[in-house]
Amino acid sequence: MRNAIFAMKTVWVAGMVWGFLGQAAVGSDDLNDYAHSKEAQEYIHGSPxxxxxxxxxxxxxxxxxxxxxxxxxxxxxxxxxxxxxxxxxxxxxxxxxxxxxxxxxxxxxxxxxxxxxxxxxxxxxxxxxxxxxxxxxxxxxxxxxxxxxxxxxxxxxxxxxxxxxxxVDISRYVNLETREIIWGDLNRGRAIFQSTCAACHGFDGRAYDWGEGDEHAYVGTEAAAAPDEVIGKILNGHPGVAMINLRAFGPDAAHDVLSYVATLPQ
Ligand code: HEC
Ligand code: HEC
Structure with missing residues (x-):
């Protein structure tokens, strides 16, 4: 009985090692993400x-x-x-x-x-x-x-x-009765904004203006008026444009950015 268990363990351990090596080999093949069509370059409407x-x-x-x-x-x-x-x-x-x-x-x-x-x-x-x-x-x-x-x-x-x-549970980030932001970590939000969003929106968030006439709509305007919408844009991106998104970093990072963005010029 003991021997049988020992033998099984050996097979199991060998299997683990083999499986691990096997996986490592498959893994590096898996990371060859770009040996295919031009879809790979289409961030907006393509898929990886x-x-x-x-x-x-x-x-x-x-x-x-x-x-x-x-x-x-x-x-x-x-x-x-x-x-x-x-x-x-x-x-x-x-x-x-x-x-x-x-x-x-x-x-x-x-x-x-x-x-x-x-x-x-x-x-x-x-x-x-x-x-x-x-x-x-x-x-x-x-x-x-x-x-x-x-x-x-x-x-x-x-x-x-x-x-x-x-x-995500938006009620953690926005008061659903008043539509006001529940403030996150502004300094972390600022750090993320300055090193990602600002590349397109500018450090003051005014590089894009999707308002009309005298009515400006900057990223700051939008975040203050519709924070529930903007946290979604931060987590998922804005459909149809080459905007980045913070999904990989989780909702708390998005919340901190949302909070900071709402302090920018409107
Ligand atoms: C690579 C460029 C790029 C980056 C980086 C980027 N954005 Fe954008 N963003 C855009 C473009 C382009 C639009 C669409 C502008 C328009 O409609 O005129 C947009 C639109 C938006 C909108 C408005 C959506 C609406 O309701 O119309 C918000 C809010 C926004 N971005 C927030 C952010 C935040 C916050 C970050 C950082 C996490 C960020 N963006 C990073 C390019 C970018
Ligand atoms: C014009 C209005 C309308 C639009 C647009 C719409 N839905 Fe719905 N959705 C409904 C209605 C009505 C129901 C049924 C609600 C009920 O059971 O009383 C429903 C139910 C659902 C449910 C089931 C919810 C539950 O708890 O069981 C899901 C999930 C859902 N919709 C997802 C979506 C998604 C994703 C989209 C976009 C592709 C979408 N809906 C667009 C009207 C809409």
Missing amino acids: EQPTDTWILSSGGRIYDNWWNALDRDPPETTHPSYPEASKKSGATTWRCKECHGWDYRGADGIYSSGSHYTGIPGIYGAIGGNETAIATLLRGPDHGYTEDMINDEELARLAAFVSRGQ
């Missing part, structure tokens, strides 16, 4: 050969934000059939997941409980941990009606992964 979970979740988050910009499709021309007639929006924007379910993922229980985005539709917060195949099937169903031409199966799987595993 070896997508990490981090990339999948941020990509899913951009699809949630605005799928046609994220995926380079034409925006729909109709109003979404499930969008309530009594609500205030119409046309393409009613097909954005965020328009019905909110930036805080809480729908009518969150920041969209009133105001111009009110629909009365519940959030997706309850779908955290849900079966991803079931979520994808739901999105093809009658309440949603997303066709393969809009979001293909592989892209839908990224979105479902985001719904199940990519949502």
Whole structure:
């Protein structure tokens, strides 16, 4: 008996060593990420050969934000059939997941409980941990009606992964009653901002202005007015442009950046 156990252990240990060496060899092949098509250079609408979970979740988050910009499709021309007639929006924007379910993922229980985005539709917060195949099937169903031409199966799987595993608890970072920021570590936020975001947005956050006329909209303006939206942009990126995202560093880093950005000129 003892000998049998000893023999089994030896086989097991040998297996571990072999497995480890085997894995190391496969591992280095796996890291040969670039021996393929020009897709590899398409940061905005392409996908990596070896997508990490981090990339999948941020990509899913951009699809949630605005799928046609994220995926380079034409925006729909109709109003979404499930969008309530009594609500205030119409046309393409009613097909954005965020328009019905909110930036805080809480729908009518969150920041969209009133105001111009009110629909009365519940959030997706309850779908955290849900079966991803079931979520994808739901999105093809009658309440949603997303066709393969809009979001293909592989892209839908990224979105479902985001719904199940990519949502963060926005109420830790933003007061959902007042829409004010719950302040994070401003110094860490400043350090991250100066060495990443500032490359495009400038040290004062005013290099891009997406306002109109005299109404400026800088990164600082946006962070103060809609922090729930901006923390999503920081974690997932802005769909359709070459903006970086901080998904790999986690929500607390994003929260610190959000806090600092809200102190920049508006
Ligand atoms: C026009 C409004 C509308 C849009 C846009 C919309 N949904 Fe929904 N969603 C609904 C409605 C209505 C329900 C059903 C709510 C209920 O059960 O009462 C729902 C339910 C869900 C649920 C189930 C929630 C749960 O807890 O069971 C998920 C997940 C979901 N939607 C994800 C998405 C995603 C992802 C998108 C974007 C691709 C999206 N939805 C876009 C209206 C919308
Ligand atoms: C590589 C360039 C680049 C970097 C780095 C970058 N961004 Fe952006 N960002 C953009 C571009 C481009 C836009 C779109 C501007 C436009 O629509 O005119 C944008 C848009 C935004 C928006 C506005 C989205 C909206 O609602 O319209 C926010 C907020 C934002 N960035 C925050 C940040 C933060 C915070 C960081 C650092 C974590 C960052 N960005 C890093 C390029 C960048």
